Amino acid sequence: MAGHPTFPDPDDHGSAPPDHTPRTPGVTVSDTSPAHPPGNAPPLPEAASRLLRDHGVDMPRLRRVLALLADGRWWGADDLVRGTGVAYTLVSSLLKALDEAGELAAESAGRQSRVRLARPSGYAGAACDDLADPVAHLLPRYARAHAELARAVAEGPASDLDLDHVTATAETALRRALFLATRFDLHDRVLLCVGDHDLTSIALTLVCPGARVEVVDIDERVLAHIDALADRLDLRVRTHTADLRLGLPSTVRGVADVVFTDPPYTADGVELFVRRGVEGMADPRRGRVLVAYGASETTPRLAAA
Template sequence: MELRELVGAAGVDGRRLRHVLTLLCDGRWWTLGDLVRETATSRRTIEELLRAVELERNGERFRIPLAHTPEYQDLLAMAPGPEDPVGHLVPHYRTVLERLEALIAKAPRGRHTLDHVAATPDTVLRRALLLGARFWLPGSRLLCVGDHDLTSLAVRMVHPEVEVTVVDIDDRILAYLDEQDLGVRTRWADLRLGLPGSVREHDLAITDPPYTPEGIGLFVARGLEGLKADGRVLLAYGASERTPALALKVQNALSSLNLSYEAIYPDFNRYFGAEAIGSAADLYILRPTTKTGPAVAARLESVGTAIYTQGPQSVEAETGHQAIELGDLEPDLLVGEWPKALPQPRVKLGTWLAKPYLGKQGAVAIAVPAGLEAALPRLVLAAQSAHVRLYLPEPLHSRGPLEALAPLCEIDVRGAVVDVTRSTPDDPAGRIAHRILSRGHGKMANAWREALIAESAGALTKNEARALIRHAAPWADDLTPLEAPLHRLTTLPAAIDASLP
């Protein structure tokens, strides 16, 4: 298509194309990715424009030859775009931005099965600045519902008076956040299965979830679950200018939660990647209403596991329950999705993790769907029974995260079946770890204190035991084994050793 015809056909949305042309004519060399991110225009749209102009190239970079730029002057967008609400503050935080650049460069690489796409350091800083520009933050509490972008670190650097908690399914991210020692509280959670019980009554929540209606609806609902009644949810969501129907589906998912839209900042977030949506996303500020609570409860009653755009838990993936044979096990309880013909009582995975199941069961069979491998140690920790068998969709080639449960149980991996049998170590540190891990839903510090006193034959007082624990593991006060990031469980034996008088 000829250039003027292409720009004319875009109508009022032609400003995007004019912006791209303006950059191509400014004398600088551009890569396709830089153009996408700078203009917040989808890769496909920019590629159409590039086919309609003559370019000169320098490796992977290109521009319109300076001698030809006068031919395009009548098509350029000379007026500036919408003003960034906090862009004028960024120069005052140059040191913070440089530190964020280094932290983001060293952070664990994104996992495509979790729809990870990294926001730019500038975006992460501006999120923190916008929070301070719009809300009174001293004494406030912020919940990051997933934090691959490290927004929590930016907030703690810019607003150290804010208490920040991160919930995330990726144990690598939680360990990295703790390594920075900036006072961020970390909690493990698969939001499809529930929000940690200690994560409540926050003033603000921020999330950059999977960009599907299912993902947006779930992450925002969990953020609302962790808020006070008058809190706010900040949501990053972007869609291509070519797919308004998809944006409508997502906004319908938000509307079903009965939220008020206080603000939408267009193209506020920029990313390294996500070129199909212009490497950009809007920032929504959402406020709950009196009708939000019941809507959230209804939404969370129908949570599915397929919420991502890629991988075994994508919304496009083949769903349906795996065929499971119990083999020689005669369980007293079934956890997860099982054939209806089986006679045993059953409970949903989310219910199993949320609270101790009534009574100790002789044997428990747990069906683990594809994509929930990170939940394996937590599914075991939720049990009160002596024998748990996990049925996986694929063979488990290593014990991996289950190694952290060594003080609690013996683990036998047989392909896609894992048998877990309770056992008690015979050394003091092992016995203490066993007691802590046996109470998956209880606070680690409480069980730890009781175990220390018991091991000392009553020589320690409660206050003395508490002091030893706080010195060895200050993170354990209000943390339960089920909520604990994997690195906390893995290093628990060493921390217990340090706490022994």
């Protein structure tokens, strides 16, 4: 759209060829089980095998941690969490068990400790198949958008724990935007962000300049930051201050084609933010409400509530 920047690299038009392999509906054919290494891979040490087996059906997630450790590099627990998405408590428990079994070497790096496998060659069978990443193939085309988002996150206001803020990384914001922009037709349509500490509004309009975004938030620092970014980057984003407990501003009721919210992770918080999102929809039959919600393996009751 004229007058608005777009950030994919213009020379990148490549894409993987389509997979035309015949499929039988309801049937998946695979030579190996995704929960296990290929048949010719060496078995894992007994301590590691026992840990995985005792973890139950969710074992492939712990196997991701072992696969990273098996590359021979030094790893901090936080790095393993970021690299796998496995809960910190589980990563720590795995490292403790491996250490007690004599499978780890450790070193100090400043105020942090790092570990690696003492015998990484024994874990050659740790790698396993994984689910496809829905947007990974798009990320390289949006390096400039990622750089803008990294700057925006770094310059943004500090998290307010009273508002249940947890800052998203620039890559997370970009991934959300790419999912929205590829899953939905948002050109000249309205996305309503119910709360936007994570800058989803900025990320989306960087990758899809034809979209229009309305942001509702109680934190005026967040809104001022979004306003400044939208002005600097010439993005179609408008902000509105509101306490959602008191209602949705009249200016954004019934205007949205798609609603996105990353609510406080409580049952009451999710209900409130989703309810306000539905109030903002132009046509609930044809629109969509997307809720970003994550609960770690260690807090299943939170998700159940």
